[in-house]
Amino acid sequence: MVVLISGNGGNLQAMIDAIRAGRLPARIAAVISNRTDAYGLQRAADAGIHAETLSHTTFDSREAFDRALQQRVDSFQPDLVVLAGFMRIFTADFVRHYAGRMLNIHPSLLPLYKGVHTHRRVLEDGANEHGVSVHFVTPELDGGSVIMQAKVPVLPSDTEETLAQRVHVQEHIIYPRVVKWFVEGRLKLENDQVMLDDNALTRPVQHLSE
Template sequence: MAHKPLTTLPTLVVLISGSGSNLQAILKAIQTGRLQARIAAVISNRPDVYGLQRAAEAGIPTAVVDHTAFANRDGFDETLQQQIDSFKPDLVVLAGFMRILTPAFVRHYQGRMLNIHPSLLPLYKGIHTHRRVLEDGGDEHGVSVHFVTPELDGGPLIMQAKVPVLPSDSETSLAERVQVQEHVIYPQVVKWFVEGRLKLEGNQAMLDGNALTRPIQHLSGE
């Protein structure tokens, strides 16, 4: 079977704020042929993060839009949007991007922006999710992939993976086990999107034409 010409591959722009481990998982899926897409650019709001090095080593163009250089969120988002749009992506992938985005920015990418969040949404929106589940004595934790909407971590859910909270868990050990699952489910959801199987219709995630009334559960085997 002939390979799809590079120019016709769906394009991704990945936004990061740190080490880029989910970027690496998506890149690996592309390199192994599991994901038929190309990463047009990796953009960070922080300079000198390891994720930018990962991208550069893979030959992917990088850019930095430093949020500290802007007086307000609107100015940052406008500049970031210009950078993203210069690459004409089919999908914007938030991969550990630690900025709250303005409603106007989110609406611009409505239906073509995904986020991954380290909790079983709608539980534990926001930050410090591993610490909070441990403080609450929870026995289950995990990760969610969702479409991005103006509500923080509140967009339509697509897929989740659960991990047990062990009596011996620290914040670090729990985060590490959740991250293993992140690297499985995020490339899968991106694959569904670029294949045209996953869409956002109104405020409803649709997979293969069927409404996802609850997120698909990945069985992690744990």
């Protein structure tokens, strides 16, 4: 698989750790970032994984960047593209090219709180629960079919940072698990319907956090 990042690479590290521990039967062929300062690039280098940067700032349009990125990704012939904190919105053509083989993780209980600043918005709304969703990527922002979710309670004492930390813990559990289902052939997307073990998912699988 190819992993796309823009920042710290915490979910990338979770994948690396799961592969090393034998929990994830996959190989990360490359890590590509759109930012040169992404710490995830160092995580990849430390793990002996090819890492490179393709900066969107050097392209005059979103379409031009996506075409170049697609060429770089395809050069590694991945079975799966994993978005791990990649902070770019793709063109529809790019998404269609990887239909059914591109996953994303989003820090909310989709379809709630699409987009950015999810932890802040949850706190502002006074919600009593929050969480994270893994979904297939479609042209609609954070709108693809959701595969798995994990919920966390929102505590009266929570700040954006403390809430984000608890969500991160769940991210690092469920994302490698969903990727494992995909690489084992158990997870597929057929006509926008998530199929797990040849059964249509009528609702996301819920991970029961500790």
